[in-house]
Amino acid sequence: MPARALNFGAGPSALPESVLRQAGEGLLNFQDTGIGIAEISHRSKEFKTYLQGVESDIRKLLKVPNSHAILFTQGGGSAQFSAVVLNMLARHHERYPALEPEQRVMDYVITGSWSDKATKEARRLGGGTVNVVADSRKFSAQGKFDNIPSHKNDAYKFSKNPVLIYYCANETVDGVEFAREEGNETSFPFHLLPEDSPLVGDYSSSFMSHPIPRLQNHAIIYAGVQKNLGPAGLTVLIVRKDCIVDVDKAAQNGAIPIPLCTAYRTLADHQSLYNTPPVLSIYISGLVLRQMMLEFGEDAMEKYAALSASKSAKVYDALKRGEQKGVFKSKVRNDSGSQMNVVFDVVGEGKLDQFIAGTEARNMKGLRGHRSVGGVRVSLYNAISESQVQTLVDYMIEFVEAESAVAQ
Ligand SMILES: Cc1ncc(COP(=O)(O)O)c(C=O)c1O
Known part of the structure; x- marks a missing residue:
């Protein structure tokens, strides 16, 4: 085998070699079952226990409070561009049944290609209107995604009672990131948010690499795991429990119907096992989490x-x-x-x-x-x-x- 390269790729990306070796063994024999991880039923007690362990490790490491569920799904970050809109629109219908679509405002902070894509998807789906809270291109001499707008420039204009407030913590393509320390001018402007804000954060490219600022104040945090945690296939969701709503009831009241696999309610009701999950990606992500725990603890x-x-x-x-x-x-x-x-x-x-x-x-x-x-x-x-x-x-x-x- 040639020497392993130093892989600085943006994702899928490098994984710890020791984990890959362990995973090789798991491919032949998962938890002493005599069956490999890619072959074993996701409903076997061994896999269910393993999945619970993955959830528990994420909860401990990110200090996720009990107010939030941790859910596992597929479809990557891109599927969440749609899922967050549909689930949060259903929630808004539940709370404010009489409003017209124009009155259902979705606040988007655009700082790069990924948040821009998410904004376009919200516009495409309809059911509400998009308000651009801030667009970093307006603060760039070249009209590019080359900055995080400073709090000081009066850059952020949030709406009242929005369906959601969306941001992307780290823009993987453009190389800009909200500063992680609160108080820094280019951190996310949590202090400007209206109370009880339904905040949605795309953490795909920095997930599990640092504590998430004000995690408990988020309605939804999501991340594809293929940067810091594991192979592509798994998306982790951290969802405040009041955002897991009866989407069918909301649809009867005029909300956009939601495909079952995309509804957070389906995932929560079935402990993320409504359909076959990305078993191998969960397995390797779990090994990486274990290694983090062993090396550095909670x-x-x-x-x-x-x-x-x-x-x-x-x-x-x-x-x-x-x-x-x-x-x-x-x-x-x-x-x-x-x-x-x-x-x-x-x-x-x-x-x-x-x-x-x-x-x-x-x-x-x-x-x-x-x-x-x-x-x-x-x-x-x-x-x-x-x-x-x-x-x-x-x-x-x-x-x-x-x-x-x-x-x-
Ligand atoms: C910040 C961010 N959001 C969303 C996505 C889209 O993720 P996926 O390719 O898993 O759909 C990516 C992909 O690299 C990303 O970096």
């Missing part, structure tokens, strides 16, 4: 947050050095850079290809930016170690020095 999120801050700081430092020498150019504003996905351009004709060729020659993979924005994207999920980051940073500096020597 405070693992704080530990991963510290690691993540340190890894990204190293890359941003190298990027800054490259900017000073005119070799690199950050794609995002200084105060808005993501700790998970660092994005930048390599200045000069053909230089991007040269930079990428150098990474590949050193067995580093997955560093090209998303096809919609180009450039370089360095994804620094949990399974990327500090020493792997150092290998990349050493190369970045070597590249900067070589390029600036040529330019002189």
Whole structure:
């Protein structure tokens, strides 16, 4: 087998090698049943117990209160663009039965390609109207998703009694992230929210890499697991229990009917086993959670947050050095850079290809930016170690020095 590459891909992405080896064993023999995980019934007592363990680990690690259910489903983040709208519209119908669709307002904060896509899906589904609370392109000199709007610019205009208030914590494509410390100008403006806000957060690309600020104040948090936690296939939902509503009753009262598998009520009533779940993805995610627990205990999120801050700081430092020498150019504003996905351009004709060729020659993979924005994207999920980051940073500096020597 060739040496394993240093995989800086944006997702699916690197997983801990020790977990992959363990998973190999589980593929042949799950929990001493003599049956592999990809072959065993999801209704077997062994799998049901395993699923409960996964839920319990997420609850402990993220400190999810009992007011919230943890549900498992498929369809990725994209299916949730629709599911959050349909479930929250049903809830709004339950609470305010007499309103017209124009009066059912869905507040969207747009800071990048993923929240933009989610907004478009809400508009497409109808049943309510979309209010754009803030659009970060308005705060960009180039009209790009290159920043998180500051609280100070009066950037956020929330509605009264909205169906939902939607944001994406980390924009994987554009490389901007709400600051994780409250009080920071580019954190999510929790303090501006009306009381009892039905807040929905897409945490797909930073899930299980840090404590979620004000988790208990969210109506829904969702994440596909394929960045920090496991293989693609599983979506984790953290849903406040008052948002799990009788969607059929709501439909009788005029709400959009909801496909059964998309309704949070169906998932909750069947302990996420209404239909066959993504067994393998649940299994490997469970192994990763166990490893986090073993390594760092119940405070693992704080530990991963510290690691993540340190890894990204190293890359941003190298990027800054490259900017000073005119070799690199950050794609995002200084105060808005993501700790998970660092994005930048390599200045000069053909230089991007040269930079990428150098990474590949050193067995580093997955560093090209998303096809919609180009450039370089360095994804620094949990399974990327500090020493792997150092290998990349050493190369970045070597590249900067070589390029600036040529330019002189
Ligand atoms: C922040 C974010 N939201 C949503 C999605 C869509 O997820 P999926 O491809 O699982 O549908 C992605 C995918 O990378 C993402 O990064």
